[in-house]
Amino acid sequence: MITAGIDMGAKNIKVVILDGGRMIGKALVRAGFNTQESAEEAFAAALADAGITKEEVEGVVATGAGRTNAPYTDRDITDVGSDAKAVIRLYPSARTVIDVGAEEGRAIRCNAEGKVIDFALNEKCAAGAGAFTEAMSRALEVEIEDLGPMSLTSKTTIPMNAQCAVFAESEVVSLVHNKTPKQDIARAVHDAIASRIVSLARKVGFEPDIVLIGGVARNVGFVDSLERALEHKVIIPEDPEFFGAYGAALAAAEA
Amino acid sequence: MTEYWRWKEYRWHDENIDPRKGQLITAGVDVGSVSSQAVIVIDGKLYAFSNMRTGSDSPTSALKAMDWAMEGTGMTPDDLGFVIGTGYGRVNVPFAHKAITEIACHARGANYMYGPTVRTVLDMGGQDCKVIRCDEKGKVTAFAMNDKCAAGTGRGMEVFADLLAVPIEDVGELSFQVEEEPPPVSSTCVVFAKSEASGLLRSGWPKNKVLAAYCSAMAHRVVTLLQQVGIEEKFAVTGGIAKNIGVVRRLENEIGIKALPPTLDTQIAGGLGAALFGQRLLKKKLSGE
Amino acid sequence: MKAHYGYKDGAGDFFVTIDTDMCIECKSYPCVPACPEGVLEVIVDDYEDEVAAVAMVHRKKIKYSCAPCKPGLNRPPLPCVTACGFDAIAHSW
DSSP states (O other): OEEEEEEEOSSEEEEEEEETTEEEEEEEEEOOSSHHHHHHHHHHHHHHHHTOOGGGOOEEEEESTTGGGOSSOSOBOOHHHHHHHHHHHHOTTOOEEEEEOSSOEEEEEEOTTSOEEEEEEEOSOGGGSHHHHHHHHHHTTOOHHHHHHHHHTOOOOOOOOOOSHHHHHHHHHHHHHTTOOHHHHHHHHHHHHHHHHHHHHHHHOOOSSEEEESGGGGOHHHHHHHHHHHTSOOBOOSSGGGHHHHHHHHHHHTO | OOOTTOOOOEEEEOTTOOGGGOSSEEEEEEEOSSEEEEEEEETTEEEEEEEEEOOSOHHHHHHHHHHHHHTTTTOOGGGOSEEEEESTTGGGOTTOSEEOOHHHHHHHHHHHHHOTTOOEEEEEOSSOEEEEEEOTTSOEEEEEEEOSOSTTSHHHHHHHHHHHTOOGGGHHHHHTOSSSOOOOOSOOSHHHHHHHHHHHHHTTOOHHHHHHHHHHHHHHHHHHHHHHHOOOSSEEEESGGGGOHHHHHHHHHHHTOOOOOOSSOGGGHHHHHHHHHHHHHHHHHHHHO | OEEEEEEEETTEEEEEEEEHHHHHHHOSOTHHHHOTTOOEEEEEOTTSOEEEEEOHHHHTTHHHHTGGGOOSSSOOOOHHHHHOTTOOEEEOO
16 A cells, blocks of 8 residues: 655655655655645656556655645544654664754654554753754754764863753854864754753653654764764664654554 | 944943042942943942953953943042952953842942832843833842843844844834834744845835844843733833833833833943942942941 | 742743741751752852752753652652751742
8 A cells, every 4th residue: 555644844845755664765855835735746756756646546644844734635543643653663672762943952752563652842942953053053054964963073071051042052162263173062052952951851751762863863972972962872763854754654554 | 344233332421520529439340241330329329331342352341341431530449449240241340349140230230320219121232121110129029031032132132233234223213104014023033033034125025124024023032031021110221222212112012011211321221220220339339447 | 948949941840948037946957868869958148047948950950850749640758848847949840
């Protein structure tokens, strides 16, 4: 059975197409002002990637912050639900999922069946998600892709006072002004957001295996800070940002 | 490049007071994360003050503010019998005899500025937002200070002024130049509200409408903080935001209470309260000798 | 004095409120050791009274500091609130 999942993320819209639970196509498109249009664009790209036509798709489910605006379906599931579903499918030993997206951070505890036991969110605040590292990379005048590798070259821990992306930006600017090496600041930035994510994991009581998904999983600096703060290694899948859409596509097959 | 967030720095002193004839001369230095003020009080009366942007270094900002307040008065630092440091950088005022939190100082300053009937003070500073309840003597009876989140602070407003290329002093007036009051922006978070505002501008909203939507959201946010602590009349607003009618008038409408009209520059409330604390402490010190 | 420590951000209101008039009566501060995260401490306030307060380092991340005592399901009574004999501590979430 061919199904599709649409993750209407705040920053990027992801579409995954499954055939019998196996991924056959995927696409990611930046969410424009008209999110429905962007979703249609992503859907078309995913179909092309899979080499199939829209008529061959038998079920579509949406997830993500903007899921009620998704085209092609009126079924949607929560981000937490879709994350857990997808992770358990590919990592049956996973019991904790940490998902850090552009605008929201989540920690989810699940059982062997992929059922959610408890979860905690960082929502509606840029300091708790990818928007934080993006803002800091701008303040440091570094490309976001370079922020992670740069921070790994630092061996110095400096604390960050600010718990808000706007105040942290001022703090970064004044650290730069005081000649603090940029790589130390970059490491402090990752330590800061990692601590806000680890607090979520502690709240739900994390248990191995721990799987990290969401776009921010690609930031090696963040991963390093996270593992140090958790005192535990995390599993990072290929295509970490597609898990929400994957879970939604799995849900479509369960119809 | 025009810096839209930059407001004018200034100083003032009362020509009618002769510092050489003063008995109790004290100063309060309020070093905030965004602005610094030095205030001089002589025998219980406000004599001079300065208001400037805090530099990268708290001790230097404190010294500069103090020197500037004394400029043209003939006073020297030796004339100051007692100096109190307050604000975020209070422990970094090198010439202060004591540090007192800005909560207690704002209550005391508001009591001087607005009189003994003031019971609830809202202060929105550069990087914080405080609600302070006080008694008729200006002693704190309850407070909440939010310095974690930029929403509802001067910094948050500066981000918007910059985004819309509007000088910060004009934000209030312009936010009322709209055909009808738009709904508030849905995000409290300044970062997300900024993205939301960019989207609104792209969809054709005029600047003033976006300003109105943001001021409306800020006003509402402040009201919920006020309600957390409880509002008792009379109500007054201090800090830089008191100069932004875009937020003040909207929050007055929401709580159904008008703020007392300011009689002095609202940004000096903290430094003024600190100098007044100094008066009492200096009196004690002198009578103890 | 009712001291509200914490903050309000996009996610909600997170305040720990301490009625310090009660601290002046209590004088033993059992709430401080009762907290497993070390959130509370004794300070001398601006009016020279010794009262309980939320430590500076926790004020801007109180939601995270208090999280271990606030699981999503089956929340037990909070240790700080239980330890206080004067009903002086309240949490807004």
